[in-house]
Amino acid sequence: MCNSPLSTKCQRVFFLSLVFILSSLLLTHSAFGNEKPRARDLGIPFDGKTGPFNSITDVKGVEVGHVTLISGEGALEVGKGPVRTGVTAILPRGKKYDPVFAGWYSLNGNGEMTGTTWVEESGFLEGPVMITNTHSVGVVRDGVVEWMHRNKIYDPLYADIFWALPVVAETYDGGLNDINGFHVKKKHVFEALDAARSGRVTEGNVGGGTGMVCHQFKGGIGTASRRLDEKLGGYTVGILVQANYGGRDTLTIAGVPVGKEIPDIRLDSDESGNQAGDSRGSIIV
16 A cells, blocks of 8 residues: 655656656547546546636636747748747736736746735736747736726726826746747737637647747646635635746656656757756746
8 A cells, every 4th residue: 555755666766656646648639529537537646625727717707819830841940930929818817907916936937927016015916917039028017008908908097197006927948939029919918818718728839838848848837726615715726837947856746756757758849959957947827
């Protein structure tokens, strides 16, 4: 019997199970139709009770939308591609003006996130949170301001003096994307915001996560939720991440150091000069 923490023998058994699960992804995909299997579907154990969708949208009112830009193959040609990027929009209270209490925190962070000064000063978030690549922060921010004004998402008491300081965060996708081709446009911002919905959230190689690398594997967007016991208030906690960080040796799944067991599995990009083995990077939570 395997108790917690896992013994070495149990870790080995569980690791072999994980290898089997991960290698079976393509075979099991057809069983889920257009929906990709998630970790729990494949038998990987996680603690806690999830909401109906196990996503950030289990929090009432939250909507998520993506625009994914993928085109081109082969060697980089600035301005043409390959393009592997996008925009993700998170609307805490949907498409209306309804501020929420907010805060922010950076753990040894060097990434850009606009709008945090007002969040810190006021304690409120008054619009969407957007995620994109490093060099598209500006166009996404401007797009959000225009979209909010066009859709009258502002305090009606001050409609004549509309202003907005949108929150836009980024991670670098230049290893897989023609980041200096500036392929994200305002129209993509509008599309991501207009497409935002409650319910099931598309994960993986989508939106702002399209060009991400995580633990030397393909990274991207992920989401989850947990429902607290009634004695703790019965709240639902939702999370969405854009992951673009980590060396192979730090990859841990359900407490098992999987990355240490598979150091020889390499990305194709390892031989192209990209820093796929670099353990630096960022994650937006």
